[in-house]
Each structure stands twice: as structure tokens, then as C-alpha cells.
Amino acid sequence: MVSVFDCSVEAELLAGLRAARGAIGRGELVVMPTDTVYGVAADAFRPEAVQRLLDAKERGRDAPPPVLIPGIPTLAALSEAVPDEITALVREFWPGGLTVVVEARESLTWNLGDTRGTVALRMPDDTVALNLLADTGPLAVSSANLSGRPAALTCQDAVDMLGDRVAVYLDAGPRGAAPVNGRDNGSTIVDATSLGLAEGRLRILRHGVIPDDEIARIVGAERIA
Numbered sequence: 001m002v003s004v005f006d007c008s009v010e011a012e013l014l015a016g017l018r019a020a021r022g023a024i025g026r027g028e029l030v031v032m033p034t035d036t037v038y039g040v041a042a043d044a045f046r047p048e049a050v051q052r053l054l055d056a057k058e059r060g061r062d063a064p065p066p067v068l069i070p071g072i073p074t075l076a077a078l079s080e081a082v083p084d085e086i087t088a089l090v091r092e093f094w095p096g097g098l099t100v101v102v103e104a105r106e107s108l109t110w111n112l113g114d115t116r117g118t119v120a121l122r123m124p125d126d127t128v129a130l131n132l133l134a135d136t137g138p139l140a141v142s143s144a145n146l147s148g149r150p151a152a153l154t155c156q157d158a159v160d161m162l163g164d165r166v167a168v169y170l171d172a173g174p175r176g177a178a179p180v181n182g183r184d185n186g187s188t189i190v191d192a193t194s195l196g197l198a199e200g201r202l203r204i205l206r207h208g209v210i211p212d213d214e215i216a217r218i219v220g221a222e223r224i225a
Helices: 010-025 047-057 072-078 084-093 127-136 155-165 212-219
Strands: 003-006 030-033 038-043 098-103 118-122 139-143 168-171 188-191 203-206
Touching (some): 003 010, 010 038, 030 127, 038 127, 038 155, 047 139, 072 084, 084 098
Parallel strands (some): 030 168
Antiparallel strands (some): 030 038, 098 118
């Protein structure tokens, strides 16, 4: 039987956060709300927990999960360098639906999959998620669905797909919306790893909830590949 906590009820919210912290500490999985879709979370610094996440989604190591963080200062702590364009973007869109791919700090002892030395980072605009992240630190979080299936927009969607592969479910009501105009219902993903090169530009890897023209407004269209 799965453990589902209704986060609209204060007592259940507090109990759910305690249960989620405990599960993360034991290397287990938690389904949590974000501002876009529901995500399945694991301790980013425990390789066996990250592998459990990939296995639960039936996903290979060639698709490493992003990492959710509790605040902008953590971005600098986890990356080798933060380009000016990324600083401007996160100041505008964090917390929110923007994921940035940067060079991971070499000293980090984690194994997220085949990342080629990069890491995808995001600060979600969701109170439940931020409360959990404040207690646990960075979490590897991927959409709470089986690989190839639509992202979970409700906690029940996640339960139906992941079942007892997950120890704790935090239900905070419906998330996001169906994709529109070719945009994904997840976060917009931008790759900053080429910005340090002489002719390097920002690449938009996924067209998500933040429109491309909003990215261009901040960094300049000439800086986008």
C-alpha cells in the first residue's frame, strides 16, 4: 500500500514532509509536486537512489535526471561557472519553470547517469517542493511517469504509473496544463555549456512553459543558437 499525504491539510502536510525526508534519507523515492508537473525525487548524492529513480521510470542512464535546488546560491555551489546570461535568466525566472544546463563542479561526488560532466538545475516555484528541498538539499527529480508516458499532472497519475516503486507521495492538487502551441508542459530547458566559447551561444533544448521569446528578451536573440 502506497503512502499518500494530502498537502492541503496542514497536519497531513507536516506528516508528509517528515515521511518524505525520512524516505530520502533512506535512499527511497518520493513523488512531490512542482510548479509544472509532479516529479519523482531521490537523493542526488546517492548513486543507488538515483539508479532506483531511473529503474522506477524504466529509463536508461543516457537520460540523467535534472536536479532541483532550494535557491539561487546553490547554482554557484554545484556548477564550475555561471555565465552572465544564466545569472540574468535565473534572476528573472527562478523560482519557476526554467531548467539550466551548466558544467557540473568537478569536486561533486554524485553519479546521475551519462551527464558528460554537466548538470541540469532548477529552482521550482512550489511551496511544498521548496520546503522539502530546504530540508534535504538538492534532489534528483524527473517527471513522475513511466518513460514514454505523459507527465503526471496529478498525484493519482503518478500513483497509477509508479505504484509501490515510490515510498511517499505528496499530493498538492493538479499541476500545470496540457501542452499548447508545440510547447511542453514541463520546464523550458536551456543549455549554457557553450557560452564560454568564442562563438558560443545558448541552446534551447526543450520548449516548455517559458516561451522562447521570453528567453530571447533576457539574453538577446543573437545569443541563442
